[in-house]
Amino acid sequence: MQNKMCNYKSTWEVIMNSPDFSNTSPINSTSPPFETYFSLLQTKDRVVCLVLDVSGSMAENNRINRLYHAAEIFLLQIVEMGSWVGIVTFQSTAQIKINLQQIVSENVRQNLITYLPTTAGGGTKICEGVRKGFEVIKQKYSNLDGSEIVLLTDGEDACMSSCLTEVENSGSIIHTIALGPKAAPELEEFSDVTGGLKFYATDTVDSNGLIDAFSGISSGSGNISEQSIQLESTARSVAVKQWMNGTVTVDSTVGNDTFFVVTWDGITSPPAILLRDPKGKEYRTSNFTVSNLNLRTARLTIAGTAEVGDWLYWIQNNHIAPQVISMIVTSRAASLDVPPVTVKAHMNKDTNNFPNPMVIYAEVSQGFLPVLGATVMATVEPQTGSAVVLKLLDDGSGADITKNDGIYSKYFTSFKGNGRYNLKVRVQGKDKTVRLGRRQSQALYVPGYIENGEIKMNAPRPEVSDDEIQAKLGSFNRVASGGSFVVANVPSEGTTDVFPPCKIIDLEAQYEEDKIHLSWTAPGNDFDVGQAERYIIKMSESLLDLRNTFENATSLNTSSLVPNPAGTKESFKFKPEYFAIENDTVIYFAIRAVDNASLTSEVSNIAQAALFVTPKESSPDGALNDDVINEGISVLTIVLIVAGCVAAVLIAVSITVCIIHKRNRR
Structure with missing residues (x-):
C-alpha cells in the first residue's frame, strides 16, 4: 500500500515531507525531556448556549424565520435529554434570553423555544454575544471547559479579533454557522482555535442548509444511542395545487423518538399532508401539530418505536402561489445493544487555494463495521452559483484509497468562485445490494512460528460468516452535513481546464x-x-x-x-x-x-x-509416471495390481511362519 500510494518512497522520506515534521523545530538534545502531566477527567452533562444574531440584516431573505425553524428543530429533536441549554441574542448589544435549563422533559423543550428570536434590528457585535454566552455558562459552572457555544451570524464585525485570544483560552468549544454571503470571514477562526464545527448556509431556501447545520451539531460524548440521526432533509419549490412526494425508509437500527416535520414559507395555514406507514396506517394534516409560535411548521411525533420499512408521504401546495415545502425526518437508535447506521462526511481540508483539487469523504458504518454497496450522493453548494451533485465511490480508484472500507470518496474540482461552500451527503441503502463488511488488518495472518527448532502453531484464523452480519442490515436512508470549507484564488473571469485525469492506482x-x-x-x-x-x-x-x-x-x-x-x-x-x-x-x-x-x-x-512454469519432477526408474497412466493404465488396474502384490506378500509371510513353527515342534 505504501509503495502504491507514496510512489515507492521510504517511510522516512514520507515522515520528513509531512507538515507535522517539517514545521516542528528539532528537540535540543542537551535539554531535559518534557515533564509528563496527568489530568484526571470525568464526563459531565452536555452544556450548550445558543448565541444568535438578531441584527438588522437578519430580516433580509426571511433569515430570522429560517433561524427560528432550524433552532426549533435543534431544541425539540436534536439536543440530547439531560443536556443544559441557554439562549443569548446579540446585535449592537447582547441579551440573555434564558439561562441554562436542563432538558428533563418535553415541557422544558417547549419552554425553550418560546425564547427564540422572531424580530431583527440593530448592528452586529459578535464578541458581545460570545462573552454573554460565556456569562450564561459561568452562572452554573466555575469554568468553561467542555462547554459548547453555537454561534450564528450573517454579518461582519470589525472588532472580532479583539476577543479571539479570550475565546482561544476559554476552554469552550465554539461551533460557527455562517448565514448568507456577507457573514464575517473571520468567523471560522473561532472554530479553528476551539476545535468546533464549521457550517455555512446560503439564502437558497430549497436547500435546507440552515436546518442541516443545526442538525449536524450532535453530542461528542460517544454515546451514539443518544444522538439524533437525520433520515431525510429535502426541500423544493412546489407549484400551485401540485404535490411533493417521497419515501423515507426507517430501518431496524433506528425508530425511537422519530419526528416528521413539514415546513413551508407561504401562508400560515399548512399544506395538505398525507403520510402512510409500512403497515398502511395513514397520518393526515390533522394529526400534525402546528405550534402557535411557529405557524409555518407542522410536526408529527411517532409514539414508541416507528414501524420498520418505507414511509410514504404526499404534500400538496394549497396556497395561491408557489411556495417552498420541506420534509425533515429525525430519529434515534432503536436499541442500546444495536448501533445504528451512521454517516460522517467531510472534506480533506477546510481551506483551499485554486487550482488545487479537494476530496469529499463520507464514512458509512454500523458500529465498527463498514457498510458496503450503498449509494452515496454529495451535494456541494457554493456561495454563488448552482449546487454540484457528485456520486461518491468505494471502489479503490481515483480519490478512494482502499476498496470496500466503507469510506466513499470523490474529487471535487467544480469551483464556482471564491468564498464559502457547504457539503451535504445523502446515503441510500437497498436491501438486496447493501451489506456489512469487515475491518481487516493489512498484516498477514501468521499460522505458526519456530521455537528451538520446533514448529509452534498459532490459533487458527477465526472465521466470520458473511450471512450473520448481513442479516442485521436492510434498506436505510441517511442525510448528513459535512460542514463548510473556504476556497480562494478562483479567477473571476472563469477558468480553463487545469485539472488532469487522476492517477490510476489499481493497475x-x-x-x-x-x-x-x-x-x-x-x-x-x-x-x-x-x-x-x-x-x-x-x-x-x-x-x-x-x-x-x-x-x-x-x-x-x-x-x-x-x-x-x-x-x-x-x-x-x-x-x-x-x-x-x-x-x-x-x-x-x-x-x-x-x-x-x-x-x-x-x-x-x-x-x-x-x-513461472513449474518443471515436471523426474520419475524413479521403473515407476509409473502420469504419462504412462494417461496412455492406457486405468486407476482401477493400478489398484488391483497393488492389492495383488500385497496379498502375495501376506501369503508368503504366512507360509514362512508355518514352516518355521513346524521345524520348532520337531
Whole structure:
C-alpha cells in the first residue's frame, strides 16, 4: 500500500515531507525531556448556549424565520435529554434570553423555544454575544471547559479579533454557522482555535442548509444511542395545487423518538399532508401539530418505536402561489445493544487555494463495521452559483484509497468562485445490494512460528460468516452535513481546464496463455470526473527504469483503446512483441491518462506480470509416471495390481511362519 500510494518512497522520506515534521523545530538534545502531566477527567452533562444574531440584516431573505425553524428543530429533536441549554441574542448589544435549563422533559423543550428570536434590528457585535454566552455558562459552572457555544451570524464585525485570544483560552468549544454571503470571514477562526464545527448556509431556501447545520451539531460524548440521526432533509419549490412526494425508509437500527416535520414559507395555514406507514396506517394534516409560535411548521411525533420499512408521504401546495415545502425526518437508535447506521462526511481540508483539487469523504458504518454497496450522493453548494451533485465511490480508484472500507470518496474540482461552500451527503441503502463488511488488518495472518527448532502453531484464523452480519442490515436512508470549507484564488473571469485525469492506482497485469491482460479503473477528464481522451501504456523489464524514466520505456500500441467514463473497469489484452516470453519472465507496466486539453495524469502504480512454469519432477526408474497412466493404465488396474502384490506378500509371510513353527515342534 505504501509503495502504491507514496510512489515507492521510504517511510522516512514520507515522515520528513509531512507538515507535522517539517514545521516542528528539532528537540535540543542537551535539554531535559518534557515533564509528563496527568489530568484526571470525568464526563459531565452536555452544556450548550445558543448565541444568535438578531441584527438588522437578519430580516433580509426571511433569515430570522429560517433561524427560528432550524433552532426549533435543534431544541425539540436534536439536543440530547439531560443536556443544559441557554439562549443569548446579540446585535449592537447582547441579551440573555434564558439561562441554562436542563432538558428533563418535553415541557422544558417547549419552554425553550418560546425564547427564540422572531424580530431583527440593530448592528452586529459578535464578541458581545460570545462573552454573554460565556456569562450564561459561568452562572452554573466555575469554568468553561467542555462547554459548547453555537454561534450564528450573517454579518461582519470589525472588532472580532479583539476577543479571539479570550475565546482561544476559554476552554469552550465554539461551533460557527455562517448565514448568507456577507457573514464575517473571520468567523471560522473561532472554530479553528476551539476545535468546533464549521457550517455555512446560503439564502437558497430549497436547500435546507440552515436546518442541516443545526442538525449536524450532535453530542461528542460517544454515546451514539443518544444522538439524533437525520433520515431525510429535502426541500423544493412546489407549484400551485401540485404535490411533493417521497419515501423515507426507517430501518431496524433506528425508530425511537422519530419526528416528521413539514415546513413551508407561504401562508400560515399548512399544506395538505398525507403520510402512510409500512403497515398502511395513514397520518393526515390533522394529526400534525402546528405550534402557535411557529405557524409555518407542522410536526408529527411517532409514539414508541416507528414501524420498520418505507414511509410514504404526499404534500400538496394549497396556497395561491408557489411556495417552498420541506420534509425533515429525525430519529434515534432503536436499541442500546444495536448501533445504528451512521454517516460522517467531510472534506480533506477546510481551506483551499485554486487550482488545487479537494476530496469529499463520507464514512458509512454500523458500529465498527463498514457498510458496503450503498449509494452515496454529495451535494456541494457554493456561495454563488448552482449546487454540484457528485456520486461518491468505494471502489479503490481515483480519490478512494482502499476498496470496500466503507469510506466513499470523490474529487471535487467544480469551483464556482471564491468564498464559502457547504457539503451535504445523502446515503441510500437497498436491501438486496447493501451489506456489512469487515475491518481487516493489512498484516498477514501468521499460522505458526519456530521455537528451538520446533514448529509452534498459532490459533487458527477465526472465521466470520458473511450471512450473520448481513442479516442485521436492510434498506436505510441517511442525510448528513459535512460542514463548510473556504476556497480562494478562483479567477473571476472563469477558468480553463487545469485539472488532469487522476492517477490510476489499481493497475493489474497477468499472463493469459500467450497474452498479457491489463486491467484498471478509468480516470476522468478532471481527476475522477468525466472521461479521459487516451492512454499511454509503457512496459519494461526494469521497475526502476519504468518509475524513473517513464517516457523512455517501451510503448504499447493503444490506438484501438478508447477510454470509458470515470469509474468504469478497463481491460486491455495484447501479445508482447518486444520481449521473449520464457520461464521466469517478469515484465513491469505503468499507465498515464491524457485529457482533451493534453493534460496528463501522474504515472500509475507499477504492475508486474510474471511467468513461472513449474518443471515436471523426474520419475524413479521403473515407476509409473502420469504419462504412462494417461496412455492406457486405468486407476482401477493400478489398484488391483497393488492389492495383488500385497496379498502375495501376506501369503508368503504366512507360509514362512508355518514352516518355521513346524521345524520348532520337531
